[in-house]
Amino acid sequence: MQTPAGHEIVDGQFHARNWLEIIFNPSFPYRFVHMMLASALTCAFLLIGISAWQILRGVATDSASRVLRTGLIFAALAAPAQILAGDLHGLNTLKHQPQKIAAMEGVWETTRGAPLVLFAIPDDAARSNRFELAIPKLASLILRHDPDGEIKGLNEFPSAHPPVFPVFWCFRIMVGIGILMLLVSWIGLWRHWRDGWDFARMPRPMLKLFAAMTFAGWVATIAGWYVTEIGRQPFIVFGLIRTSDVASRVPSSSVALTLSIYIAVYLALLVAYVGVLKYMSETADKGGAPLITEGATAGPQKHQRQGEFA
Amino acid sequence: MISMSFDELLPLIFIGLMGVSLLVYVVSDGYDLGVGMLMHRATPEERDTMVASIGPFWDANETWLVLGVGLLLIAFPKAHGLVLSELYLPTALMLVGLILRGAAFDFRVKGKANRKAKWDRLFIAGSMLASLCQGWMLGRYISGFGEGWNYPIFAGAIAVALPMAYALLGATWLVMKTEGELQDKAIEWSKIAWPPMVVGLILISMATPWISETVRVRWFTLPAMIAVVSIPITTGCASGGAPVAGVAGRTRQPVLAALRIAGARLLPELPRSQLQHLSVRGDRQAYRLASRQQPRGAQNHPDRCLRHVACHYRLYRIFLSRIPGQDHRVGLCLSGRPQWPTLPGSCWFTR
Numbered sequence: 001m002q003t004p005a006g007h008e009i010v011d012g013q014f015h016a017r018n019w020l021e022i023i024f025n026p027s028f029p030y031r032f033v034h035m036m037l038a039s040a041l042t043c044a045f046l047l048i049g050i051s052a053w054q055i056l057r058g059v060a061t062d063s064a065s066r067v068l069r070t071g072l073i074f075a076a077l078a079a080p081a082q083i084l085a086g087d088l089h090g091l092n093t094l095k096h097q098p099q100k101i102a103a104m105e106g107v108w109e110t111t112r113g114a115p116l117v118l119f120a121i122p123d124d125a126a127r128s129n130r131f132e133l134a135i136p137k138l139a140s141l142i143l144r145h146d147p148d149g150e151i152k153g154l155n156e157f158p159s160a161h162p163p164v165f166p167v168f169w170c171f172r173i174m175v176g177i178g179i180l181m182l183l184v185s186w187i188g189l190w191r192h193w194r195d196g197w198d199f200a201r202m203p204r205p206m207l208k209l210f211a212a213m214t215f216a217g218w219v220a221t222i223a224g225w226y227v228t229e230i231g232r233q234p235f236i237v238f239g240l241i242r243t244s245d246v247a248s249r250v251p252s253s254s255v256a257l258t259l260s261i262y263i264a265v266y267l268a269l270l271v272a273y274v275g276v277l278k279y280m281s282e283t284a285d286k287g288g289a290p291l292i293t294e295g296a297t298a299g300p301q302k303h304q305r306q307g308e309f310a
Numbered sequence: 311m312i313s314m315s316f317d318e319l320l321p322l323i324f325i326g327l328m329g330v331s332l333l334v335y336v337v338s339d340g341y342d343l344g345v346g347m348l349m350h351r352a353t354p355e356e357r358d359t360m361v362a363s364i365g366p367f368w369d370a371n372e373t374w375l376v377l378g379v380g381l382l383l384i385a386f387p388k389a390h391g392l393v394l395s396e397l398y399l400p401t402a403l404m405l406v407g408l409i410l411r412g413a414a415f416d417f418r419v420k421g422k423a424n425r426k427a428k429w430d431r432l433f434i435a436g437s438m439l440a441s442l443c444q445g446w447m448l449g450r451y452i453s454g455f456g457e458g459w460n461y462p463i464f465a466g467a468i469a470v471a472l473p474m475a476y477a478l479l480g481a482t483w484l485v486m487k488t489e490g491e492l493q494d495k496a497i498e499w500s501k502i503a504w505p506p507m508v509v510g511l512i513l514i515s516m517a518t519p520w521i522s523e524t525v526r527v528r529w530f531t532l533p534a535m536i537a538v539v540s541i542p543i544t545t546g547c548a549s550g551g552a553p554v555a556g557v558a559g560r561t562r563q564p565v566l567a568a569l570r571i572a573g574a575r576l577l578p579e580l581p582r583s584q585l586q587h588l589s590v591r592g593d594r595q596a597y598r599l600a601s602r603q604q605p606r607g608a609q610n611h612p613d614r615c616l617r618h619v620a621c622h623y624r625l626y627r628i629f630l631s632r633i634p635g636q637d638h639r640v641g642l643c644l645s646g647r648p649q650w651p652t653l654p655g656s657c658w659f660t661r
Contacts, residue, residue, distance in 0.1 A: 249395050258398070258402040261402065262406070272421070276417050276420050279421060280420055
């Protein structure tokens with residue numbers, strides 16, 4: 001749907017011509033690697049966050065330190081790999097879907113030496129960015145590996161480019177979290193090494209930062225998913241079929257109803273999930289001996305809930 | 311058939327695959343949805359046992375639905391668009407039910423202990439919602455998405471009947487998997503679920519020739535009629551209390567065949583392995599031993615056949631027992647104790 005290949009259109013219908021081409025379409029390797037690394041980072045930060053939370057709450061067993069260390073090493077390796085893979089994926093997207101890149105970077109007019117926009121409110125009506133804060137020539141450097149490289153602007157694609165605001169901001173959320181992940185994992189690991197591989201000596205703000213990033217991977221993954229899927233609009237199959245041409249005959253009121261039901265159910269389940277995860281992490285110490293307790297928690301209530309968990 | 315080309319054969323292959331996956335789905339997820347619905351009649355301890363009995367299976371069971379719908383999309387995209395557009399809301403609600411159920415299944419044991427009852431309620435509600443929606447979808451599908459006052463009533467009836475069928479499957483599953491008080495309860499539950507399910511089967515059997523020209527031709531034209539005529543007769547016998555079905559030992563036929571005609575949806579495996587549970591309070595030990603310890607190849611062991619005969623005979627007696635003054639000839643009963651008429655709170659056919 002992003003970079004369709006291996007098909008032929010007969011009488012307005014798509015037919016598969018070559019399954020290998022369909023699967024191994026031009027963006028497949030980039031998407032695959034990018035997604036796998038995203039999953040790895042999501043998992044690593046889940047491990048990091050929960051173990052840090054356990055240490056903070058004084059319910060950690062000796063396994064928590066090992067899990068935290070594993071997560072940190074895992075993240076420290078995956079984060080730079082992900083940034084590299086993301087860059088390659090971006091170049092691939094520039095080749096096949098230049099309007100998506102233009103929306104991600106907030107570039108309206110085709111420019112040589114395009115600046116990297118750090119902050120802006122893209123305005124679809126005025127076709128320009130408001131409150132722009134940018135680093136000169138950096139976008140061209142990143143995307144063309146040349147400070148004066150040309151980036152095609154959105155105005156080159158009249159009525160065939162995605163809505164700019166969500167793509168622009170989701171991209172910044174994803175990249176921001178990615179860079180944060182790199183910093184947190186590297187600084188965390190460095191600090192851990194300086195502490196003699198002992199998390200009891202790790203500064204509490206650092207552990208709190210770890211805990212705060214428990215679900216960062218999910219946020220980044222979903223933001224990235226929005227970038228690529230909203231960025232494909234207005235097409236459902238890029239360049240070939242518009243989404244509006246294949247919309248369902250189901251009345252829009254039904255679609256609105258089910259969408260709100262799904263949102264409500266998933267929000268409720270999300271709350272329940274986080275609650276259960278928190279409860280599990282705080283009661284997981286049955287059977288294991290606590291390793292880090294002194295000074296880490298105020299109350300001695302750590303074993304109270306033992307036995308409820310079965 | 312012999313000269314059929316591959317292109318002509320392919321849709322048949324896929325319709326066969328879809329039929330198989332939906333069939334396996336109804337039978338396999340049917341029992342675990344049924345167990346889920348029956349949990350509202352169980353004590354907290356029994357609920358743990360019930361969940362444990364389906365624990366290793368339910369997730370895989372639901373995958374058959376994914377396979378069925380996936381095949382529909384891949385092989386028959388136009389039908390997929392048509393059917394799922396018509397069934398948009400019930401499908402969405404069914405998914406909500408299945409989502410709630412899946413989440414509750416895990417969270418009930420992993421969350422706080424004092425929230426377990428709440429998750430159990432959600433599990434039960436999710437099971438019911440999913441089953442009701444599937445029943446409604448089946449009803450609408452069979453009746454060709456017709457417009458008019460009678461169609462929603464029909465779909466509504468099926469929406470009740472299918473969960474009952476699931477509950478019956480679930481109850482018989484519990485009879486097989488559990489012991490003691492819960493097993494006794496499961497026998498009672500299965501008896502309660504049976505009549506509405508049979509009513510649903512009759513409705514489906516009647517509706518199908520009504521709606522579908524093809525089926526009507528098959529049903530009411532010789533010689534095909536001879537092959538299918540046993541379906542309404544035996545279904546009628548089973549539900550109307552006539553002893554014919556029990557005596558002939560053909561209780562599997564009505565359900566299986568009615569189902570096949572009705573789109574191969576509802577409970578094909580029901581009677582031989584399931585209906586006997588309705589009648590086998592006495593030899594349920596024997597059944598348990600047989601089902602647990604017999605090696606795979608021993609399906610047709612003489613003992614087992616004998617047991618089936620015994621079961622059907624018992625069924626026959628149950629039907630007879632509705633007629634006042636008619637005595638049960640207990641002596642012929644293979645495993646002894648005639649406990650049927652004394653069962654408390656049993657459903658219509660023991661009164």
